[in-house]
Amino acid sequence: MYKLYWSPGSAAMAPHAILEDIGVPYELIRLDTAKGEQHSSDYLKLNPHGRVPTLVYDGEWVVYEATAICLFLTERHPEVGLAPNLGSRDRAPFLQWMAYLTNTVQEALMHRWQSEQFIDGVDHQAELKRKAEQRLAGMFRFIDEHLAKSGPYLCGARLYACDYYAVMLARWTLALTRPAQTNPHVNRLIRAVLERPGYARMLKAEEIEQPV
Ligand SMILES: N[C@@H](CCC(=O)N[C@@H](CS)C(=O)NCC(=O)O)C(=O)O
Structure with missing residues (x-):
């Protein structure tokens, strides 16, 4: 269902933890940012800024920016309770x-x-x-x-x-x-x-x- 491009200790940490809580199968694709793998032409097609994290969902759809990924995942999986309901006081x-x-x-x-x-x-x-x-x-x-x-x-x-x-x-x-x-x-x-x-x-x- 999901693929998360990440590197250790990066802005991928929060999306990664949320995916773990959601508990659906997902694939982790590690990039070695010290070696510049975030600037490969294939990765730049997903994330033109050459940064981690990037999430691929439903096969071909892409979202980057850690906050956007967190908001998207928590909205899509409200049962996990990691975001208040839309329009609620919190x-x-x-x-x-x-x-x-x-x-x-x-x-x-x-x-x-x-x-x-x-x-x-x-x-x-x-x-x-x-x-x-x-x-x-x-x-x-x-x-x-x-x-x-x-x-x-x-x-x-x-x-x-x-x-x-x-x-x-x-x-x-x-x-x-x-x-x-x-x-x-x-x-x-x-x-x-x-x-x-x-x-x-x-x-x-x-x-x-x-x-x-
Ligand atoms: N605003 C972006 C920033 C992401 C970011 O700064 N990622 C760093 C790792 S924490 C990165 O990919 N650095 C590699 C580089 O800049 O080449 C987000 O929140 O997703």
């Missing part, structure tokens, strides 16, 4: 968190990890990385304060795909001066997500760990 914060995590937190992580794509010159890149770390620390502090007031999950009482997404991004901060998990309520969220069977199986399949 739906608005769910969409808000998916958007914030993608267009703000993930973007700052790109500044931190791929600064050379944004600015030339090692000094400018070092400054961009420093600023990105500072901004990321503030973003995860903001998320922590939100969880303290309105948690334990991002949308309150129920865990959804946005929590998987946040925990995936938290993993990308492990090497930063102030990793996301140093925030107590974010730390609790990470631990809760690590106990989810789909997320745990995804980590195992990708042969990666998420220390807390």
